[in-house]
Amino acid sequence: MQITINETRLISELEALAAISELEPPAITRIVYSDADRRAREWFRGLCDEAGLSVRVDAIGNVFVRWEGSEPELAAIGTGSHIDAIPHAGAYDGTVGVLGGLEAIRALQESGMKLRRPIELLLFTAEEPTRFGIGCFGSRLLAGTLDSGAGERLNDPDGATLNELRAAAGYKGTVESVRLPKDHYAGFVELHIEQGPLLEREGIPIGIVTNIAAPSGLRITIEGEGGHAGALLMPYRKDAFCAAAEIVLAVERSAKSTGAIDTCGTVGKCSIHPGAVNSVPSRVQMEVDVRDTDEARRDGVLARIREACADVAARRGVKVEIEVVNADAPAESSRTIVDAISQSADELGLPWKKMVSRAYHDSLFMARIAPMAMIFIPCRDGVSHRPDEYAKPEDIANGARVLAHTLAKLAQA
Numbered sequence: 001m002q003i004t005i006n007e008t009r010l011i012s013e014l015e016a017l018a019a020i021s022e023l024e025p026p027a028i029t030r031i032v033y034s035d036a037d038r039r040a041r042e043w044f045r046g047l048c049d050e051a052g053l054s055v056r057v058d059a060i061g062n063v064f065v066r067w068e069g070s071e072p073e074l075a076a077i078g079t080g081s082h083i084d085a086i087p088h089a090g091a092y093d094g095t096v097g098v099l100g101g102l103e104a105i106r107a108l109q110e111s112g113m114k115l116r117r118p119i120e121l122l123l124f125t126a127e128e129p130t131r132f133g134i135g136c137f138g139s140r141l142l143a144g145t146l147d148s149g150a151g152e153r154l155n156d157p158d159g160a161t162l163n164e165l166r167a168a169a170g171y172k173g174t175v176e177s178v179r180l181p182k183d184h185y186a187g188f189v190e191l192h193i194e195q196g197p198l199l200e201r202e203g204i205p206i207g208i209v210t211n212i213a214a215p216s217g218l219r220i221t222i223e224g225e226g227g228h229a230g231a232l233l234m235p236y237r238k239d240a241f242c243a244a245a246e247i248v249l250a251v252e253r254s255a256k257s258t259g260a261i262d263t264c265g266t267v268g269k270c271s272i273h274p275g276a277v278n279s280v281p282s283r284v285q286m287e288v289d290v291r292d293t294d295e296a297r298r299d300g301v302l303a304r305i306r307e308a309c310a311d312v313a314a315r316r317g318v319k320v321e322i323e324v325v326n327a328d329a330p331a332e333s334s335r336t337i338v339d340a341i342s343q344s345a346d347e348l349g350l351p352w353k354k355m356v357s358r359a360y361h362d363s364l365f366m367a368r369i370a371p372m373a374m375i376f377i378p379c380r381d382g383v384s385h386r387p388d389e390y391a392k393p394e395d396i397a398n399g400a401r402v403l404a405h406t407l408a409k410l411a412q413a
């Protein structure tokens, strides 16, 4: 039976979603539980209703869009991604997996196929760490890797808790109820842009992810002593921001010290108190992101950052506190799902290569409760998390084609 992806429909839906942003296009910002997030979800719900798919929303806003199989009691095959977008992001990160997943299901419906297993499309709440400082909290809770205290413990920069924010957004029920049983999915496949340059550079339309690198995040708070920028003389200072600057460079040095191209260290967020040009910084808080395909090597970098913090604290007479926000294990894809993707690409005549995902994805956590693999498509110059992020319509449609064929195979098994 012929499975036909409607490229025009898919691209116009990606464009429509891109227009729902807190910023003027092409810069997309869609923070979880914001007005833009709510509008995007309502719009997406309309598409699911039009397609005649049933929709369940859990207590934190994870959305499950279900196409029933001929044997509804069988474990489902899951697909999906996220629609939240970091500040000044682009239009393709996550959205290609959500709308591409919807298009794949519609293509299967329209083909007249009747599959054995149900297919569930997931829209994960907050893959991005922007609001709560931790990535993938929707899938973490689904996979049971965050404790039930998360509802009160996680809060946004304004101090609002996850429980307050989800209630205000209309999500009811307990955080515990989000967890899925381990046998809910027989398999999970996520379609995503590569967010790196390899597929485009090598002219290969399909990447098959075999491993997802291990992410970690630290929140470092430095307490020094503030004062007047003219009257507090240099020998007597305990400038929290100067200490922070040394720590930022130590993060870079520690990441580079492994000699491995797969180690990355970034300080992407920093706030200075009191934040006045004529006031010596008394307090700095920054967020550090360290990743590696090798968990032990990643942990070695975290240890070196700790040593550097202790050294800076002693030399400069400041107090440095380190909170480990997350230090996750890497994920390995399932051979069966990787094979289903490669066979699908072969049937479609699309060249493919196996690759590692250096970015994290909800699939990192879905791998803990289901066999998982991911489909990557090229994006221009490997650029992501920027307004000029771009994936070609043809590549997006090819990704959705491979996804539809893969879902069909897995749902028949």
Ligand code: GLV
Pocket: 127, 128, 135, 358, 359, 360, 361
């Ligand atoms: C996901 O957005 C990541 O930062 O890898």
Ligand code: MN
Pocket: 093, 128, 385
């Ligand atoms: Mn992202």
Ligand code: MN
Pocket: 082, 093, 094, 127, 192, 361
């Ligand atoms: Mn993403």
